[in-house]
Amino acid sequence: MNEKAGLRSKRYWPMRIKSFAKINLGLEVRGKREDNYHEVRTLLQTINFFDVLEFRSTEQDKILLKGDDKTISWERDNLIFRAALLLKEQFHVSQGIEIHVTKNIPPGKGLGGGSSNAAVTLHVLNKTCGLRLGKKALMNLGKQLGADVPFFLEGGLCLGSGRGDEITPLSDAATLFCLLVLPSFSIQTAHIYSHFPLSLTSQDKDSKIIQFLENREFGLLENRLEETVFRFYPQLK
DSSP: OOSSBOOSOGGGOSEEEEEEEEEEEEEEEEEEOTTSSEEEEEEEEEEEEEEEEEEEEESSSOEEEEESOTTSOOSTTSHHHHHHHHHHHHTTBOOEEEEEEEOOSOTTSSSOHHHHHHHHHHHHHHHHTTOOOOHHHHHHHHHTTOTTHHHHTTOSEEEEETTTTEEEEOOOOOOOOOOOOOOSSOOOHHHHHHTOOGGGOOOGGGOHHHHHHHHOOGGGOOBTTHHHHHHHOGGGO
16 A cells, blocks of 8 residues: 555545444343443344435545534534544545535434444545455444444444444345334433443343344344333333
8 A cells, every 4th residue: 555545546536325324123231341331232234214425535635524414513523524534644545535414314313323424434435545445444443433333334234242343244134114213302322321230231041132143033132221211211111
């Protein structure tokens, strides 16, 4: 790789990419980790609900990020900006990048929109800037941005372990319909985990996810965070 990475070809630009949402079909908390995160086991599934990201090259060596949702910050704290900056700084990318986001996935609803956007940004800039990073390398970069980012570099149906960022692809499930019911308020994931009672920790012997992997019975699955969520937001129940 050259010390200064740039565009290998202009044929990619502009580029419009769908950035899909996800749902957790099942989630189990297995204990507290030394890094203060929780060890989880989860089934992740992308769904046909998406934002659209448009990428353009610019003459200036800058990241220009814009979006149509005024409730979201489009500054340096945005995961898209952080993903682009991570690649530019780590691989000395001198190319300027303009990114526009048409937002459909609402933030703060557990659908992973921000993480999905960051994963798409890593994927697109890896290709357009000729970095030639493999999926594993991109996933390791994604872990620096958030636990859900590596999953969106794989997509489909996956088993997540560790913080949820250790991804194992699974064979696709049959096409199913799902109903998304979105409350008018957001829930902070960190708040729920910080109040999760260790008495609800899942063991392998009673893991509904392990049972699902054996027989693919969706009715077995459950989200073990629900009890804690309902305690603080009883209207959801």
